[in-house]
Amino acid sequence: MYNCALLKFKDIASQDGHLTSIEEKIHVPFKIKRIYYITGVAQNIARGFHAHRRLQQVLICLNGSIKIKVKNPNEEQIIELNNPSVGLYIGPLVWHEMFDFTKKSVLLVVASEHYAGEDYIRDYNHYLTEAKATFAEHPVNPL
Numbered sequence: 431m432y433n434c435a436l437l438k439f440k441d442i443a444s445q446d447g448h449l450t451s452i453e454e455k456i457h458v459p460f461k462i463k464r465i466y467y468i469t470g471v472a473q474n475i476a477r478g479f480h481a482h483r484r485l486q487q488v489l490i491c492l493n494g495s496i497k498i499k500v501k502n503p504n505e506e507q508i509i510e511l512n513n514p515s516v517g518l519y520i521g522p523l524v525w526h527e528m529f530d531f532t533k534k535s536v537l538l539v540v541a542s543e544h545y546a547g548e549d550y551i552r553d554y555n556h557y558l559t560e561a562k563a564t565f566a567e568h569p570v571n572p573l
């Protein structure tokens with residue numbers, strides 16, 4: 431899918447556990463300006479329901495599992511995140527919804543920008559209007 435991809439991080443496993451590192455412009459394609467995490471979401475709650483105009487982000491499920499629906503005017507996919515050494519890159523103008531949070535799931539988000547409310551598109555019809563021109567230029571590709 432255009433502007434959306436799974437990223438595999440280097441996972442160093444030993445008898446002492448796992449160490450996974452993430453470096454800006456090496457493992458993620460942008461300079462990291464903000465990191466936040468989401469915890470304590472009930473299994474029947476869905477979050478997200480928005481896209482960003484400029485922000486790039488990588489979503490990483492550190493514990494448990496979470497499903498992410500990503501869509502643009504041409505495509506829609508559901509990706510399950512359940513491995514802390516795999517992240518989901520979501521670029522600008524990709525609508526996303528997060529759901530099926532398992533008990534004690536932890537979703538870490540690494541973002542390219544500081545929080546800016548004006549960057550969010552929260553109305554799906556308005557999103558389609560803005561995104562159609564961008565995605566008309568890009569063919570449909572599988573994730």
